[in-house]
Amino acid sequence: MSKARRMAAEILKTIKLTKKFGGLTATNSIDFSIKEGARHSIIGPNGAGKSTFFKIIIGELRPSSGRVIFLNQDITGLPQTAISRLGIAVAYQIPSVFHQLTVFENVRVAAQSRKTTFNFWSRVRSHKEFIDQSFHVLESIGLSDLKDRKAANLSHGDRKRLEIGIALATQPKLLLLDEPTAGLSPTETRYIIELIKQISQDLTIILVEHKMKVVMEFSDTITVLYYGGILAQGTPDEIRNNEEVRRVYLGGVKV
Amino acid sequence: MINKASIKEAMGKGSSGGGDLQEPMRNQSIWQKLAVLVSGKSLFFIFAFFVIFPFIVPYKALATQIIIWGLFALGYNVCLGYAGMLSFGHAAFFGIGAYTTGIILIRLWGNLWFSLFSGFASALVLAFILGFLSIKRRGIYFGMLTLAFAQLVYFIGFQWVDLTGGDNGLRSIPAVPLSFFGFSIDIYSPLRFYFFVLIFVGLSLLMLNLLLESPFGHVLQAVRENDRRAKSCGYETSSVRWLAFIISGGISGLAGGLYALYLHFVGIESLYWTTSGQVVMMTLLGGMGTFIGPFIGAGVFLFLEDVLSRLTTNWMIFLGVIFVLCVLFFPTGIWGTIKDHAMRKEKG
Numbered sequence: 001m002s003k004a005r006r007m008a009a010e011i012l013k014t015i016k017l018t019k020k021f022g023g024l025t026a027t028n029s030i031d032f033s034i035k036e037g038a039r040h041s042i043i044g045p046n047g048a049g050k051s052t053f054f055k056i057i058i059g060e061l062r063p064s065s066g067r068v069i070f071l072n073q074d075i076t077g078l079p080q081t082a083i084s085r086l087g088i089a090v091a092y093q094i095p096s097v098f099h100q101l102t103v104f105e106n107v108r109v110a111a112q113s114r115k116t117t118f119n120f121w122s123r124v125r126s127h128k129e130f131i132d133q134s135f136h137v138l139e140s141i142g143l144s145d146l147k148d149r150k151a152a153n154l155s156h157g158d159r160k161r162l163e164i165g166i167a168l169a170t171q172p173k174l175l176l177l178d179e180p181t182a183g184l185s186p187t188e189t190r191y192i193i194e195l196i197k198q199i200s201q202d203l204t205i206i207l208v209e210h211k212m213k214v215v216m217e218f219s220d221t222i223t224v225l226y227y228g229g230i231l232a233q234g235t236p237d238e239i240r241n242n243e244e245v246r247r248v249y250l251g252g253v254k255v
Numbered sequence: 256m257i258n259k260a261s262i263k264e265a266m267g268k269g270s271s272g273g274g275d276l277q278e279p280m281r282n283q284s285i286w287q288k289l290a291v292l293v294s295g296k297s298l299f300f301i302f303a304f305f306v307i308f309p310f311i312v313p314y315k316a317l318a319t320q321i322i323i324w325g326l327f328a329l330g331y332n333v334c335l336g337y338a339g340m341l342s343f344g345h346a347a348f349f350g351i352g353a354y355t356t357g358i359i360l361i362r363l364w365g366n367l368w369f370s371l372f373s374g375f376a377s378a379l380v381l382a383f384i385l386g387f388l389s390i391k392r393r394g395i396y397f398g399m400l401t402l403a404f405a406q407l408v409y410f411i412g413f414q415w416v417d418l419t420g421g422d423n424g425l426r427s428i429p430a431v432p433l434s435f436f437g438f439s440i441d442i443y444s445p446l447r448f449y450f451f452v453l454i455f456v457g458l459s460l461l462m463l464n465l466l467l468e469s470p471f472g473h474v475l476q477a478v479r480e481n482d483r484r485a486k487s488c489g490y491e492t493s494s495v496r497w498l499a500f501i502i503s504g505g506i507s508g509l510a511g512g513l514y515a516l517y518l519h520f521v522g523i524e525s526l527y528w529t530t531s532g533q534v535v536m537m538t539l540l541g542g543m544g545t546f547i548g549p550f551i552g553a554g555v556f557l558f559l560e561d562v563l564s565r566l567t568t569n570w571m572i573f574l575g576v577i578f579v580l581c582v583l584f585f586p587t588g589i590w591g592t593i594k595d596h597a598m599r600k601e602k603g
Contacts, residue, residue: 058487084489096487098480101473109477112470113488118498120471127470170488 010072011036011174011204012057017066019052026052028228029066034221037201041215042208043239044225045249050208051093053225054176058090059083070174085114089172093179093208095159097151103162104147108134110169134169141165141195157188164195175199177207181214193218216240224249298464301547305453315445317561319452321554323513326456328537328549329463330506335535336544337467338499339479341394343531344401345507347385347408348378350526352508353515354412354419357428365431367442371455371512378508379501381408386500390493393482402528409526425521452513459506466502467546475499507534540581542588551590 013033019026027049034040042050055061057068059080067076075083098106108124111133124130138144141161146154151162160180167175177196181189193214199205209215215222215236222239224231226249232242239245309318327349334340356374364370389400412419419425432439433451442451466472478485478492485492515521524530533556541552559577563570585592 060483060487080486081489081491084487090487096481096484098477098484100480101476105473109473109485110488112473113490116470117474117490117495118471120466120469122470123465123468124470124473125468130470166484166488 009036010034011038011070012206013069014057015067015069017053017056017068018064019049019056019061020064025228027056027063027225030225030228030230032223032230034204034206036204038204038221039219040204040206041219041222042206042225043210043212043215043222043249044231047227048225049228050225051178052228054090054178054206054208057083057176058088084170084172087171087173088176089167089170089174090176091160091163091167091178091180093182095156095163097154097159097162097166099152100150102148102150103143103154104134104138106151106162107137107165107169110166111137111171113170133171137165137169140168140198142191157184157191160184160188160192161195164192168199172203174204174206177205177209179208179210181209181211189214298460301460302457305456309446309449312558313561315449317557319445319449319517321557322449322452322456322550323510323517324534324537324557325550325553326452326459326513327507327510328534328541328553329456329459330503330510331534332503332538332543332545332549333463333466333499333506334503335538336548337472337475337479338496338503340390340496340500341398341535342401342500342503343398343528343535344385344389344403344405345504345534346526346528346530347405348382348504348507349511349514349530349534350412350521351381351408352378352511353521353525354425354511355508356512357425357515357521358418360428360431361425365429367431367433367516371509371516374512374515375505375509378511379505381508382501382504386497386504390497390500402531405526405531406528409523409528412526413523419521419523422523424523425515428515428519428521430519448517452517455509455513459509463506464546471495471498536578538588540578540588542591542594545588545590545594548588548590552588555589 010033014030017027017030017032030049030053032053042053044050052061056063059075059078059082062077067074069075070083070086070088073086075086078086098109101109108130112124112127112130115130116127135144138147141164143158143161143165146158151159154162160183164177164180167177180196181192184192189211196205196207197218207215207218209218219236221233222236223233224239224242224245231248232239232245234242305322308322309315312318312321327345330348331342331345334342334345352374355377356370359370359373360367385401385404388404389397392400413421415421430441430443433442440447442448467475474485474490474495477488478490478495482492485495511525514525537552537556538549539552540555541550542548556574559574560570563573567573581588587595
């Protein structure tokens with residue numbers, strides 16, 4: 001019962017969200033909403049506006065018009081820092097980690113972000129809560145063994161995991177995953193899928209992904225973007241059987 | 256967030272090994288021990304070296320000069336090495352620290368502690384203002400802004416002859432004794448003055464060591480490594496950089512104040528851009544972003560200057576060539592290269 005009520009609450013909503021780059025309309029009047037605990041995927045051909053949509057939500061880009069509502073609060077145009085502090089985290093498609101820090105330090109610096117910034121009188125080693133939390137995150141992304149390695153020396157696959165680890169360590173309410181399996185081998189892809197499936201339902205996830213198998217397996221709802229607008233939205237089965245989606249995106253491939 | 260079993264496992268690990276990450280020395284090879292030593296954070300080693308340092312250089316005044324410039328470079332390194340901001344304007348902080356200390360001693364109160372503190376505080380305030388004006392820009396724009404503002408400060412110093420002595424510099428700073436709980440000690444023998452400076456260098460090293468190991472120190476390095484990621488972790492990256500700039504400016508001002516006491520004189524060139532250039536060179540030479548590198552850079556620079564300037568009046572040419580070669584072949588600086596080498600050995 002309580003779960004059902006929680007599921008019903010809306011965590012993120014966009015109203016007529018539009019972003020224009022000069023003459024190009026990257027996202028065109030998108031009305032989108034996602035409920036708490038959902039596993040929502042956004043698919044669409046290259047240039048459909050998926051990345052732009054993400055960047056607007058996390059505050060890297062300001063929309064030309066329209067609004068973004070997060071937990072009943074208008075966050076349109078807030079700085080990226082403020083949006084992150086409200087509880088939206090992102091794992092970028094191209095891993096964006098702290099190269100000269102170790103894996104452990106990468107996660108810890110993200111973990112401490114909620115509690116302290118300008119604390120320069122205590123030792124970071126004395127903050128047990130950050131350390132415990134970081135070990136916990138490292139465990140869940142499977143990088144405990146590499147904790148003392150510099151992020152610069154990680155393989156692409158491990159860096160993708162670390163990218164997700166950094167996002168998780170900030171303890172978000174909403175997690176945006178931008179192609180978490182891009183450029184990974186089948187084994188590594190499998191690992192990432194298992195990893196994100198294990199993430200608790202308290203965390204809402206929006207996934208952008210090209211691998212249809214991953215999308216179909218992972219999501220409860222799928223939104224198809226096409227030329228900046230929403231082409232279709234529905235459950236994996238509905239999307240699979242949608243004629244228009246198959247024509248423009250799935251290319252007639254049976255999935 | 257994740258399943259409970261993994262939490263428990265992680266917690267177990269956290270409490271056994273995580274409480275103190277500087278794991279005990281057992282099971283470490285000789286190379287690992289060396290790596291810890293040369294990681295430059297072994298403060299005891301550094302202090303011990305500084306105590307014998309004046310006895311191993313040709314003359315004691317050179318040792319004093321080296322640790323004063325080393326302190327300046329240490330402060331500068333907070334900005335360049337740890338915050339990743341290439342400032343060309345640190346002469347302003349060094350200079351204002353020197354002038355404030357000197358002017359207070361001449362006109363206001365012959366107290367060394369107070370005058371040095373004023374020099375430090377004036378640099379903090381100036382860094383607060385210049386930081387606010389420059390920090391929004393990154394990279395080369397930041398460098399140009401700091402250069403422009405520092406030149407502005409230079410021209411004010413140059414024109415305000417009544418206060419600064421203008422082109423002639425600030426002359427005859429009195430050699431007041433050091434008062435200490437009612438005692439007063441004359442500190443102007445070369446060796447005594449060295450140890451007097453060493454007090455401040457030691458305190459700065461301690462403070463900076465604490466700072467770099469603090470949560471803020473790690474945020475600072477995260478901001479340097481990846482501003483975008485730091486922002487999306489929720490850090491106010493411009494405030495972080497601003498604070499680093501202020502701390503960096505304050506230490507530079509303290510070094511300036513000590514330099515004024517050392518020379519009993521402040522030249523107008525202390526505010527000039529060449530001073531900024533010199534501290535950049537020292538920091539790069541020693542190894543930016545390493546804890547002790549700036550001191551090594553200052554030491555090598557001033558030692559070479561001392562030796563070469565006795566041989567030829569064109570010593571700058573040779574120093575320049577050495578600097579270029581260092582940047583080409585040892586881009587991480589002298590200490591950075593040693594450190595990398597030790598790290599590689601450690602990994603085997």
